[in-house]
Amino acid sequence: MYTRLSAPLDVQWELTPWCTYNCVHCYNYWRRGKRPKRTLSAKQLEVHNKSAQEIINSKVFHVTLTGGEPLGVLEQLMPELLALKDAGVRISINTNLALMNKRMISLLRQLGIRAILTSLMSADPTLNDNIAQTKGAYRRTVAGIRLAIANGFRVSVNMVISQKNFHTIYETGKLAYELGAQAFCATKVSKPFNCKDFSGYSLLTQQIQQMFRELVRLKRDFGIQVASLEPYPACLFPDDETRAEFGDRHCSAARTSCTLGFDGAIRPCSHAPISYGNAIEIGLLGAWQNMGMWRDGSLIPAACAVECREYPKFCSAGCRIESLNAGTNLSGSDPYCLGSKPVAQRFVAKPELFPASAVIRLLSSVRFRKEDFGYIAYRSSANWQAIDSTLHAILKSTLNEKGVTAKQIAQAYNATESDALETMSILITRHIVEQV
Ligand SMILES: C[S@@+](CC[C@H](N)C(=O)[O-])C[C@H]1O[C@@H](n2cnc3c(N)ncnc32)[C@H](O)[C@@H]1O
Missing domain, CATH: 3.20.20.70 (Aldolase class I)
Incomplete structure (x- = not known):
């Protein structure tokens, strides 16, 4: 994104x-x-x-x-x-x-x-x-x-x-x-x-x-x-x-x-x-x-981008400037890259599960910026989320109303309640919304 x-x-x-x-x-x-x-x-x-x-x-x-x-x-x-x-x-x-x-x-x-x-x-x-x-x-x-x-x-x-x-x-x-x-x-x-x-x-x-x-x-x-x-x-x-x-x-x-x-x-x-x-x-x-x-990925060395498969989701291939300063160039390997598949397993946080009746509300400290895909909902450099215009409108409405349920989100998207609960879970993890 x-x-x-x-x-x-x-x-x-x-x-x-x-x-x-x-x-x-x-x-x-x-x-x-x-x-x-x-x-x-x-x-x-x-x-x-x-x-x-x-x-x-x-x-x-x-x-x-x-x-x-x-x-x-x-x-x-x-x-x-x-x-x-x-x-x-x-x-x-x-x-x-x-x-x-x-x-x-x-x-x-x-x-x-x-x-x-x-x-x-x-x-x-x-x-x-x-x-x-x-x-x-x-x-x-x-x-x-x-x-x-x-x-x-x-x-x-x-x-x-x-x-x-x-x-x-x-x-x-x-x-x-x-x-x-x-x-x-x-x-x-x-x-x-x-x-x-x-x-x-x-x-x-x-x-x-x-x-x-x-x-x-x-x-x-x-x-x-x-x-x-x-x-x-x-x-x-x-x-x-x-x-x-x-x-x-x-x-x-x-x-x-x-x-x-x-x-x-x-x-x-x-x-x-x-x-x-x-x-x-x-x-x-x-x-x-x-x-x-x-x-756009063009500075990522092939060993990371193609062979390792951790990039881009689970590894950003180290530091491009370390590569430059080590005497190669921006698209060289980070000098601390071991050039092998990671031995350590990635930590996968268990998604928080909510009952179908859960209600969420936008946190008032969240700010929005319009983008061509919709909006960025921003809480801090570690907690932000790209969202579309439909979700933006839903979240804004929760400031005045009592909040929104998975059922209401599912209806707006013509999606399943379980998909809507997953969206709610992401928003809570990123501290964009709170559970009421
Ligand atoms: C350049 S300092 C400027 C701010 C302030 N004077 C200070 O000392 O925190 C900004 C940050 O860069 C870190 N820093 C400076 N040189 C560094 C280096 N060669 N490698 C990694 N971090 C560095 C500092 O520890 C500090 O956290």
Whole structure:
């Protein structure tokens, strides 16, 4: 369905290349030349103003503010960000929280931001600061996490895993739990595009598999939610448990999301070095059209697309940028793809069964966008559903009325009640409707 979306559902907006830290593994550290200035120039503000308009006009549902360090320019960009909020665009933020203080809390609240993804490199302060190449980084980020949580923000901690901090995954997850984080994510480091020798950082296959096991152990020991924020090839998972936990993440680059750079350049994802157009010139929709090859399957290597048969439903064939950066090209194999059928079984959730008398109602937080096939019903980047105009009309009517039954849905489609119950089950799983 994503092949026909009129625009991205979610946009990662890199507000600035400036950062409080200088993380040695960071794709932006390797991308930038001399250290950028924190204060945005009049010309940069003009680009941001146009970028905000593009996001609004394209009817994007959700924007993640990122960078560089977005808190560094939040104050300056409040007019643009409030315009997004007023247009109904939901906002979240990726920040290292080094600049978190009372003023930032107030700005974040004004923007309706409740979810924060923060980066912490290790529970070992010296190691953390060495990776950040900034003394005091550990102290500042941990203080920022405490302050954010004390003020009611939902904080998830992301730890980028490289050779340098691999041995501290468990301790860092434990620290995230003790600080009160909602979730702990361990994400394999991706090789930055213009770094010639990343061999001291990149993980071995066995280390990624061990990283998954450490996450499962943290979940078992502390009950904290765990995740890994990259799409991994299905064949990489060593067992059913790790595939069930981390195998559901598909590559969203240019399919449902894209990245808007601080200079207005539009890329398929934050790792990608390739721009398909600029917000100032051809605009977000023009660039989105130009990224067609990212969603029509033509970049998927034959071994995944034809031989393995897990693609596209159960595996998105890893990361195209990892393939590019490994020295092949966009359509090469992900360096972590094992080139064999997955050994781990896919987790198949049992569909929830409802009695024929079940009544459902649209959740009021769901938003719709018109598409040529009907509508997108959107709750969050993880929970959205493509629907046709008939179902759209039925769901909208449930806001005023008492809800709708399987029988009524079946009648509208001239279908069986069991088909209608299946539709209801999908909508409930995606958090589009609730059972009354
Ligand atoms: C570039 S940072 C910008 C936002 C903010 N300054 C921060 O540190 O979270 C955005 C996200 O990318 C992750 N990241 C940076 N470099 C990475 C790499 N080489 N591989 C994977 N993730 C990376 C960070 O951990 C963070 O979650």
